[in-house]
Each structure stands twice: as structure tokens, then as C-alpha cells.
Amino acid sequence: MKMSWSKRQKFAGYLFIAPNMLGIIIFFLIPALISFVVMFTDLDFLSKAPVNFIGLDNFARVFSDETFYTALKNTFIFLLAVPVSIAIAVFLAILLNNKIYLKPILRAMYFMPYITSSVAIAFVWSLLLQPTSGPINGFLRSVGLADPPRWLASTETSMYGIDLIMVWYTLGFNMIIYLAALQEIPTELLEAAKIDGARAWQTTLRIILPLISPTTFFLLITGLMGAIKTFGLIQAITQGGPGDSTVVLSLFVYRTAFSYYELGYASAIAWVLFVIVLVITAIQWVGQKKWVYSN
Amino acid sequence: MNQIAPGPAQTAASRATTTFLNYQQRRFISKLALTFILGFLAIIMILPFVWMISTSFKTGNEVFNYPIEWLPAHPVFDNHIKVWTEGFLTYYLNSLKISFLCMIGSCFWGALAAYGFSRIEFKGRDQLFFLYLAMLMIPPQILFVPRFIMFNWAGIYNTHWALILPGQFTIFGVFLLRQFFKGIPREISESAAIDGAGHLRIFSQIILPLAKPALVTFCILDFSWNWNNYEDALVFLVDRNLYTVPLGLTNFIGEHNVDYNGMMAAAVAAIIPMLIVFLVGQKFIIQGVANTGVKG
Numbered sequence: 095m096k097m098s099w100s101k102r103q104k105f106a107g108y109l110f111i112a113p114n115m116l117g118i119i120i121f122f123l124i125p126a127l128i129s130f131v132v133m134f135t136d137l138d139f140l141s142k143a144p145v146n147f148i149g150l151d152n153f154a155r156v157f158s159d160e161t162f163y164t165a166l167k168n169t170f171i172f173l174l175a176v177p178v179s180i181a182i183a184v185f186l187a188i189l190l191n192n193k194i195y196l197k198p199i200l201r202a203m204y205f206m207p208y209i210t211s212s213v214a215i216a217f218v219w220s221l222l223l224q225p226t227s228g229p230i231n232g233f234l235r236s237v238g239l240a241d242p243p244r245w246l247a248s249t250e251t252s253m254y255g256i257d258l259i260m261v262w263y264t265l266g267f268n269m270i271i272y273l274a275a276l277q278e279i280p281t282e283l284l285e286a287a288k289i290d291g292a293r294a295w296q297t298t299l300r301i302i303l304p305l306i307s308p309t310t311f312f313l314l315i316t317g318l319m320g321a322i323k324t325f326g327l328i329q330a331i332t333q334g335g336p337g338d339s340t341v342v343l344s345l346f347v348y349r350t351a352f353s354y355y356e357l358g359y360a361s362a363i364a365w366v367l368f369v370i371v372l373v374i375t376a377i378q379w380v381g382q383k384k385w386v387y388s389n
Numbered sequence: 390m391n392q393i394a395p396g397p398a399q400t401a402a403s404r405a406t407t408t409f410l411n412y413q414q415r416r417f418i419s420k421l422a423l424t425f426i427l428g429f430l431a432i433i434m435i436l437p438f439v440w441m442i443s444t445s446f447k448t449g450n451e452v453f454n455y456p457i458e459w460l461p462a463h464p465v466f467d468n469h470i471k472v473w474t475e476g477f478l479t480y481y482l483n484s485l486k487i488s489f490l491c492m493i494g495s496c497f498w499g500a501l502a503a504y505g506f507s508r509i510e511f512k513g514r515d516q517l518f519f520l521y522l523a524m525l526m527i528p529p530q531i532l533f534v535p536r537f538i539m540f541n542w543a544g545i546y547n548t549h550w551a552l553i554l555p556g557q558f559t560i561f562g563v564f565l566l567r568q569f570f571k572g573i574p575r576e577i578s579e580s581a582a583i584d585g586a587g588h589l590r591i592f593s594q595i596i597l598p599l600a601k602p603a604l605v606t607f608c609i610l611d612f613s614w615n616w617n618n619y620e621d622a623l624v625f626l627v628d629r630n631l632y633t634v635p636l637g638l639t640n641f642i643g644e645h646n647v648d649y650n651g652m653m654a655a656a657v658a659a660i661i662p663m664l665i666v667f668l669v670g671q672k673f674i675i676q677g678v679a680n681t682g683v684k685g
Binding site: 105106107108109110111113114115117118121122123124125126127128129132139186189190192193194195196198200201202203204205206207209210211212213214215217218219221222224227228229232233236262265266267270271273274319322323325326329330343344347348351352357360361363364365367368371372375 | 416419420421423424426427428430431432434435437438440441444452453455456457498499501502504505506509510511514517521524526527528529530531532533534535536537538539554555557558559560563587588589592613616617619620623624634635638639642649652653655656657659660663664666667668671674675678679680
């Protein structure tokens with residue numbers, strides 16, 4: 095006997111999602127559960143000693159580890175790149191949304207860094223920012239700056255040097271998303287403002303920015319989440335150096351796990367990182383009511 | 390509006406033309422000025438690429454000459470030859486294989502799941518989808534250690550499978566494609582269902598062809614992520630003959646760390662395929678990225 099169409103339909107639903115679901119369970123859900131167990135152990139990949147459950151010892155260690163606080167501070171400096179990139183992107187997008195020549199080409203040029211390999215970018219920038227003879231400091235000297243910053247070579251400026259690279263890297267992506275959001279603004283609204291005698295900056299401040307605030311919120315959330323996970327770019331540029339001046343939390347996890355093979359401790363740090371992600375996201379969800387426009 | 394005092398001889402019509410022309414001219418000038426400003430900034434954005442390519446054709450002592458010689462006085466190809474004779478061909482083939490297999494898999498399984506989540510109603514569907522979205526929050530840092538343990542146990546650590554197998558499954562892709570499938574009118578598949586078509590036929594013969602732009606976008610994005618994926622390769626690959634392009638690039642630079650021209654030639658080699666893909670599929674990529682933001 096044949097099943098009715100609607101019954102078959104329900105069954106088909108599970109079949110369609112099954113392969114992907116299975117993969118997600120194996121490669122995301124199960125690892126997350128394993129990690130949740132491992133963080134309570136002293137699992138060390140190099141030592142052959144038996145594994146012990148050590149309760150919350152790993153967390154006690156995290157919060158008394160000096161490197162953790164350095165990494166926390168560096169992470170926050172690194173995250174500065176996100177709002178800066180978003181602010182420049184919104185400015186560029188509003189300009190680019192006007193009638194201009196060569197728009198598709200310009201748009202593509204801004205977007206280009208985003209599709210290139212972060213490792214390749216890392217090496218180009220480490221040469222560009224070379225303090226004594228790199229072209230950027232060469233330029234700064236030629237315009238009269240006698241003592242340009244030492245960028246990635248100094249513990250004081252290295253994190254900001256990485257911010258600079260990160261802004262350059264993510265700018266195009268943010269800009270493209272803003273451009274799409276700007277297209278959705280009804281033109282009548284802008285024309286009405288013009289007829290009422292509003293100046294361009296007034297329209298921008300009072301109409302455009304509030305209307306695209308949901309996009310700003312989206313970019314801020316995804317940007318911060320993405321940045322907090324980034325370690326490949328930093329690993330390729332500075333390997334965390336000089337000293338520990340560019341060790342961010344995600345790089346700290348990577349080092350602990352795969353340079354020192356302290357898997358238990360690394361898992362604990364990773365979950366602390368996860369909690370930080372959650373807290374930042376939660377703060378923004380709460381804060382969004384104040385400034386995100388919704389109809 | 391321009392305030393032009395009408396002279397006594399001017400008729401209403403000629404006044405209109407003057408203002409009209411002025412308006413046109415002003416628009417033209419402001420359009421040109423804006424283009425110049427934005428063009429200037431765009432050129433600054435791509436200067437690192439230009440410098441990279443230019444440096445890759447220079448010899449050692451010319452690298453840091455200032456003012457910068459954008460066109461090398463005596464272009465040489467040695468740097469590029471060295472890169473290709475020192476393993477980049479292997480890295481390329483590895484990256485191509487891994488990126489291609491991941492792209493095909495995640496696109497196929499992702500499209501199936503997206504169809505299930507968007508066009509079939511079944512119990513628990515929305516809760517399952519919420520679970521998917523929640524898993525997007527998990528930072529990869531949490532997954533590296535357990536995957537390392539699992540892959541060691543399964544014997545696929547230090548093989549390409551460690552990248553290919555997880556790369557078959559995508560959460561983001563399901564999200565993106567589901568969004569697109571939802572936009573296809575219900576009536577189209579309903580009329581096919583009345584004609585007796587099953588879901589597999591509706592999926593393969595109606596939805597997939599209609600969703601081609603979204604599929605192409607996702608495929609390009611997925612390919613580029615896999616091509617540029619440095620972090621997984623760093624954690625899971627050890628043997629040099631298994632290296633992907635980003636890993637091979639760091640390795641090359643570790644071995645030639647004062648040879649700046651060689652470094653830049655290697656960097657050029659690493660980004661050329663993505664540049665080509667970008668130039669060809671630019672429209673799809675930018676459209677796709679734009680869609681994720683606005684509808685997300």
C-alpha cells in the first residue's frame with residue numbers, strides 16, 4: 095500500500111536533511127561535547143600518564159595565568175578593528191551609493207582584499223610595515239615624520255599594526271553589505287528630505303544611519319564573532335610576537351593545544367573564549383534596543 | 390537650485406534651459422569629483438597587491454628602494470621560477486583537490502538540507518534549524534582539540550581526509566540556500582506535486598535549476614574559503630607533500646625569510662587563482678555576500 099502524499103512528504107523531510115545533519119553531528123556537535131568533557135581533565139598529548147579528572151583546576155589555572163590576561167587585553171585591542179572598519183565602510187558605502195563613474199570596478203577594488211589568502215596578506219604587510227626600510231615608513235619619513243612607529247616590530251604598537259591590517263582586510267566586505275542595505279532605502283524618503291531642505295549630512299545622520307542600523311548591528315555581531323575566532327592571520331604575521339604582545343585568546347588556545355599539547359588546559363581556555371563570545375553577543379542584544387531601528 | 394537673476398531679455402523658456410544646463414553640469418562635476426575621491430581611495434586599497442606583484446619581479450637589493458619603483462627597472466622571473474620548482478605545484482594540486490571535493494560535497498548536501506528546511510513541513514523542523522544556528526556560535530577553537538583527538542583515533546590525522554570530511558558539511562551554506570529556496574513561489578512545486586512528482590523530482594528538476602545563481606554564489610564562496618583555509622591545514626597536516634597552498638606559503642617563507650622577492654613571488658602564486666575566480670565571478674560573489682547581510 096502506498097503512503098499518502100502528505101505522509102510521504104513528512105518522511106521525506108527527514109531524509110533530505112539527514113546527510114547534512116549527520117555530518118554536523120559528527121563534526122560539530124560530538125566534538126563540542128568531547129571538548130566539554132576534556133576541559134575537566136589534565137589530558138596531555140605528549141605525556142603517557144593516565145588521564146585524570148581534575149574538576150575545575152584548569153579554570154583556576156586560566157584565571158591565574160598571566161598570559162591569559164595579556165591575551166585578553168590583546169583580544170580587546172584586536173576587536174577595535176571591527177567598529178573602525180565598520181565606520182569607514184559606512185562612510186565609503188554612502189559615497190559609493192551616489193551616481194559615480196566606474197562603480198562596479200571601484201566596488202571590486204575595495205572588496206579584493208577579502209577574497210585573498212590571509213597568509214599572503216600577512217607577508218605582504220609584514221614587509222610593507224617593516225620599520226627601518228619598509229615603504230610605509232619610507233613614505234611617512236618623506237612627508238616629514240622623523241620617527242615613524244615601529245609597527246609590528248615593537249611590543250607597544252604591534253597589536254595596532256595588526257588592527258590596521260584587519261581593517262584593510264575586512265573593509266570591502268562591510269562596505270558591500272552596507273551598499274546592499276542602502277539600496278533598500280526607499281528613494282521617496284530621501285527625496286522628501288531634500289524637498290524639505292535637509293542638507294546631505296542631515297539626511298545621512300537622521301535618515302540613512304538610523305535606517306541601516308540593523309545592518310550595523312549585524313556587522314558588529316558577526317564581525318566581533320569572526321575577529322574573536324581569528325588566529326591564522328596573526329599566527330602568520332607575528333606568531334604572537336614580539337614577546338607575547340600579539341597573542342590573542344584564540345592564538346593562546348592554539349599554542350597551548352598544538353605547541354605544548356596540553357589538550358585539557360587548551361579546552362578550558364577555549365570554553366572561556368566561548369563564554370566571552372556569548373557575553374559580548376548578549377550585551378549587544380540588550381544594547382541594540384537603544385540604537386537599532388525597527389519598523 | 391541655482392539663483393540666477395533673470396535678465397530682462399530672458400524669456401521663461403531660456404531661463405529654464407540655463408538652469409537645466411547648470412544642473413547637468415553640476416551633476417557632472419560632482420559625479421566626476423566623487424569618482425576621483427573614491428578612485429583614489431580604491432587605488433590605495435589595492436596598492437599592497439601592486440607592490441607585491443612589482444616586488445616579485447625585482448632582485449634582492451631593489452626591494453626597499455625609496456621612492457618605490459612601481460615598475461621594476463630590470464624585471465626578473467627567477468623568483469617565480471624558484472617558487473614553482475620548490476613544491477608549489479604539489480601544494481596547488483592538494484589545494485585544488487581539497488577545495489573542489491569540499492565544494493561539491495557541501496553544495497550537494499547543503500542544498501538537500503536547505504530544501505528540507507525550507508520546502509517540506511515536518512515535526513521539529515524549526516527546532517532543528519535553530520540548533521543549526523546555535524552551532525554557528527561555537528568557535529572553531531573549541532572544535533580543534535576534540536577533532537584532533539577524533540582524527541587521531543580514526544587514523545585520518547595528517548591525511549587530506551581531515552580537511553575533506555568536515556568540509557563536506559556546512560551550516561552557513563544551509564542557511565544561505567534555505568533563504569533562497571524560501572523565495573521560490575510555492576505554487577510552482579505544488580502544481581508539480583499535483584502532477585504526481587515526488588520531492589526528489591521537484592528538488593532536482595524545479596528547485597535546483599531555479600536556484601542556480603544562489604548555488605553558483607555559494608560554490609564560489611565555499612571554494613575560496615577552502616582555498617584560503619590556513620588554520621585547519623596548520624592543525625591537521627604535518628607531512629610536507631600534503632601541504633595546501635597557505636601552509637606551503639608559510640613553509641616557503643620560513644625557509645627563505647630574508648629572500649623578500651621570493652616571498653612576494655610565493656604570495657602572488659597563492660592569490661592568483663582566487664583573483665581569477667574573483668574577476669570572473671565578481672558579480673556572483675558580491676551579490677551573494679550582499680544577500681547574506683541584508684536577509685540574514
